Amino acid sequence: MIALIGIDVDGTLVGHSGEVPDIVWKTAEQARAAGIHLALCSGRPAFGVAAEYARRLDDDGWHIFQNGASIVNLATRESRSTPLPxxxxxxxxxxxxxxxxxxxxxxxxxxxxxxxxxxxxxxxxxxxxxxxxxxxxxxxxxxxxxxxxxxxxxxxxxxxxxxxxxxxxxxxxxxxxxxxxxxxKGVSKGSAMREIAAAYRIDMRDVMYIGDSGNDISALRVVGHPIAMGNADPEVIQAAGRTVGHVDEAGVAEALRIALASR
The missing domain is CATH 3.30.1240.10 (Hypothetical Protein, Haloacid Dehalogenase-like Hydrolase; Chain: A; domain 2)
Known part of the structure; x- marks a missing residue:
């Protein structure tokens, strides 16, 4: 039963329009209502538009920014960040x-x-x-x-x-x-997904990750349910166990429905 989903931004949540389709937000609300934790997992920083996306996914939980270097709880503002040497x-x-x-x-x-x-x-x-x-x-x-x-x-x-x-x-x-x-060294989206899964006391076998680029591979390799977008790089598709639709066709909503079906 899928209990946590990590969601990339560029090429996954956001496509060529620069907007997140309404169907994605609606399906995300259904997932949250079903008790699934949703975590933004982006290379973007924890401010600007990415913070707005994170709040809309879950304004009371953990989110990953900066390719795993910033792990932030939006409710408490607790930060688990790893500085560069x-x-x-x-x-x-x-x-x-x-x-x-x-x-x-x-x-x-x-x-x-x-x-x-x-x-x-x-x-x-x-x-x-x-x-x-x-x-x-x-x-x-x-x-x-x-x-x-x-x-x-x-x-x-x-x-x-x-x-x-x-x-x-x-x-x-x-x-x-x-x-x-x-x-x-050692800090990645994969290490960050492990950390927030532990914070929620969720087994990695019950975690889904959805991504499209090279910086998503570390996360895809550690979760039980790796999902590649239809527009993903070939190496990302190879690392994932399943592929959903293109970002411009709201492929994330398809992945969220897969998670809902596991409940």
Whole structure:
């Protein structure tokens, strides 16, 4: 019996329209009424539009942001965040200034980007945040995640520092960009799903996860009911036990109905 569902955002909850279909919200309400915990599980930060999605899914529970680096309870504001090593942060800043590639650094409640490139402003808009480039040093610690915004070609060449976990994702709203998230080694959506399942005292065999990108694979591999979206990357479909409809066809609602049928 499925008791907890982790739901990715870009390419899963949100498609090319930039809006979550009404049928998804209605089915999510049915799942919550049936006693199923719904947890947003996104690479996005715990503020802006992603926080609004999380509150609508479950305003009284745990949610995962920053590829697992931020685990936040919206009711109590308790945070189980994992900071980046300071040395790695300094290295990322030096690399960004040397290469002039777009780097974003995140805390639990704020983020900083120095670049004024179009991708940086487009991403701020996607997150539902004002675009205000500023020095990385103005971002108060602890910093929990770094993120490169790269072309597909550059994303293939980048390597993670030894102390960091690297996971790539995409968004239908910025199709030419690869988001390369960096968290502390061992921190991922998979580790975060294990942590909130433990908080709810739910066995991982009774957990579903729905995703579409590379940063979802760690979560798909640890749950009992892994679900890939119809638009998912091939490696994600391979990692999942089942595939539902395309994000633009409200495939998440289909997955939620599968969970409801297990009750």
């Amino acid at each position: 300071e040395g790695c942060v300094r290295g990322l800043i030096s690399q960004a200034r040397e290469t002039e590639q777009v780097l974003e650094l995140y805390g639990d409640d704020d983020y900083a980007v120095e670049s004024e490139a179009p991708w940086a402003s487009q991403h701020a808009d996607l997150l539902g945040l004002p675009f205000k480039p500023r020095p990385f040093e103005t971002l108060l610690p602890p910093l929990v995640r770094g993120q490169w915004l790269l072309s597909p070609e550059d994303a293939e060449r980048i390597e993670a520092p030894p102390d960091l976990e690297m996971a790539q994702s995409t968004s239908p709203l910025m199709p030419n960009v690869r988001f390369v998230g960096l968290t502390r």
